[in-house]
Amino acid sequence: MKYHLPALLLLLVLATPCAQAAPLQAIQGDVLEVHLTAQVARPTLQCLGKTWPVMAAADQHGWRGWIGIDMKTRPGDHTCRWQSPATELDIPLHIEPGKFRISRITVKKSMAEFDAATLARIRREVQALKATYRMHVDASPPVAMQLMPVKGVESTPFGAQRYVNGEPRSPHSGIDIATAEGTPVQAPLAGRILYVAHMYLNGNTVVIGHGHGLVSVLSHLADTRVQEGDRVQTGDIIGTVGQTGRATGPHLHWSIRFQEARVNPHRLLALGHTKP
Numbered sequence: 001m002k003y004h005l006p007a008l009l010l011l012l013v014l015a016t017p018c019a020q021a022a023p024l025q026a027i028q029g030d031v032l033e034v035h036l037t038a039q040v041a042r043p044t045l046q047c048l049g050k051t052w053p054v055m056a057a058a059d060q061h062g063w064r065g066w067i068g069i070d071m072k073t074r075p076g077d078h079t080c081r082w083q084s085p086a087t088e089l090d091i092p093l094h095i096e097p098g099k100f101r102i103s104r105i106t107v108k109k110s111m112a113e114f115d116a117a118t119l120a121r122i123r124r125e126v127q128a129l130k131a132t133y134r135m136h137v138d139a140s141p142p143v144a145m146q147l148m149p150v151k152g153v154e155s156t157p158f159g160a161q162r163y164v165n166g167e168p169r170s171p172h173s174g175i176d177i178a179t180a181e182g183t184p185v186q187a188p189l190a191g192r193i194l195y196v197a198h199m200y201l202n203g204n205t206v207v208i209g210h211g212h213g214l215v216s217v218l219s220h221l222a223d224t225r226v227q228e229g230d231r232v233q234t235g236d237i238i239g240t241v242g243q244t245g246r247a248t249g250p251h252l253h254w255s256i257r258f259q260e261a262r263v264n265p266h267r268l269l270a271l272g273h274t275k276p
């Protein structure tokens with residue numbers, strides 16, 4: 001008789017309340033895919049104060065879930081937990097600080113110092129953008145990006161500490177990809193268009209909700225080719241590369257929120273490329 005040993009061990013471990021799984025390692029901005037290879041009723045996955053998406057594993061043997069680690073999550077030790085009516089399984093999670101570089105840009109004064117009316121506009125736009133991170137979108141795709149929205153040179157990486165005209169600003173929450181103005185921008189994953197706007201700092205912006213609390217923000221577009229409410233498939237053209245808003249040259253800014261956590265697009269692309 002043959003036993004599948006790891007699954008058997010895990011089942012034994014699950015029989016004990018508050019058992020522990022193998023520890024996870026991550027860095028700030030990571031997205032982790034975790035597996036529960038046990039035949040239990042649909043579990044929940046809790047980590048860093050949030051509940052994360054869970055789907056049945058492709059082979060129907062257990063479950064898989066995804067955890068997003070915000071770029072500013074406290075480095076050190078945390079505990080995640082699988083929970084189902086019958087069992088609890090703790091997963092120790094160790095987070096290392098991200099190795100983020102410094103990015104300095106120089107822009108004209110109107111893009112660095114704002115009068116009261118402009119400041120009010122920027123705040124309104126930020127609130128509208130943030131509201132999209134919490135919108136519900138029905139979706140079936142797993143948590144992974146299928147393609148880069150444009151090909152080009154990555155001019156500012158994820159997490160870079162930004163200095164604008166010498167003043168420290170929020171860290172860079174996405175990646176900048178420099179390429180020719182007018183280059184078509186593709187949806188990196190299927191979803192629904194949640195927001196299309198001309199924003200003061202982000203310029204022409206399209207937000208795609210992919211479901212599971214996963215949201216792509218695509219900014220500085222020359223023009224947009226979609227409307228709020230549209231459904232898009234992976235690869236659909238949503239606009240073209242430009243330099244609208246606060247930009248020092250034509251590029252696409254692509255940032256991703258996962259349950260509001262600021263995560264590195266490259267981590268989600270890597271998950272997309274490891275799938276069968």
Ligand SMILES: [Zn+2]
Nearest residue numbers: 156175176253
């Ligand atoms: Zn950017």
